[in-house]
Amino acid sequence: MSAGVESLLALLVSRGGGQYGYEPVSQLAHALQTASLAEAAGEGAPLVAAALLHDLGHLVEGSEVERLARGEDDHHELRALRLLKREFGAAVVEPVRLHVQAKRYLCAREPDYLAALSAASRASLAVQGGAMSADEAAAFIRLPQAEAALRLRRYDDCAKNPLAQSPDAGHFLPHLRQAQAETRTAATRPDSPSAQTGATS
Template sequence: MLSRGELFDLFDGLAGLPYGGEAVDQRTHALQAAAHAVAAGADDELVLAAAFHDVGRARPVATAHRGMPHEEAGAAFARDHLTERTAWAIQQHVAAKRYLVAVNPAYHDTLSPVSVRSLRVQGGPMTPEEVTVFEAHPWSQDAVSLRLWDDAAKDPRGPVLPMDDLVATYERVVRA
């Protein structure tokens, strides 16, 4: 279990870290995604998935998992410190963007220019076969929800989940 101080250090380490040309830094993006999850009535595991979905970009996590894409590094971190469901949602949040573009062409128009560019690198829309496999997973809608909160968490004036709330959520999940 991570201590309160370790959680604060991890998220404080994201402060000022650019978020690929978006208007928010990595810390604001993470806590804003978590705030969107809370506002949507998500359970604690999904709130943590929202908060930690890009943790693979945090220096200590990226260093521990060199060469891994951020979603894979984040999932590895989550498997060590959170739950399997949280890890799976983190691992699949990029695939969920590819899924949404494949099943809802209008979704593409909601993406930021940065997200459109990264979509090309990430493989573009899923193939029909990939869509079938993705939809068959029992947690696929968790990843879709996470993706939508991720997309919404780019507003420099948007709400953020207070760190004390994040710590309390983390403690509830790891003590369960």
């Protein structure tokens, strides 16, 4: 197994004890619930991995609660992309990158979705740019991983139950390994020439 995949899981476990924004669950519990929902829905390893790691950006820099209190977006969906790109290809990285845009899309297209958002998620929507315009939504849904990002978003939104029982993090190591094997391209492998020269994919 790649030490990189293991280290991503270790990062989630070691730093995930803090509260998930204003929601009544920890960052780790939220991640495990999101991945469990994806697995239960029959998603493949790449989207289960994306679900598990989608909020890793909250754990690598800054504090979401403090930033939201200041009315700022922490752009957490972008903060961990460098780490994720070392291990995974687009089928994992893109749903993570797009999961905030997916919320903005769903708010524009589905009035019931907006109404069902938690108070905390509505608060963060405001600083994330609000519902998409018609043009933004039309451009978003044409992206190759848009549908996967929308599914991830729906698992994300349902993964805030303080009473939910989830597997522990180790349950998802095989999913991470499989997702890596399925999605990682030669250009991103550590022993490839482009990786050795620091080139990005």
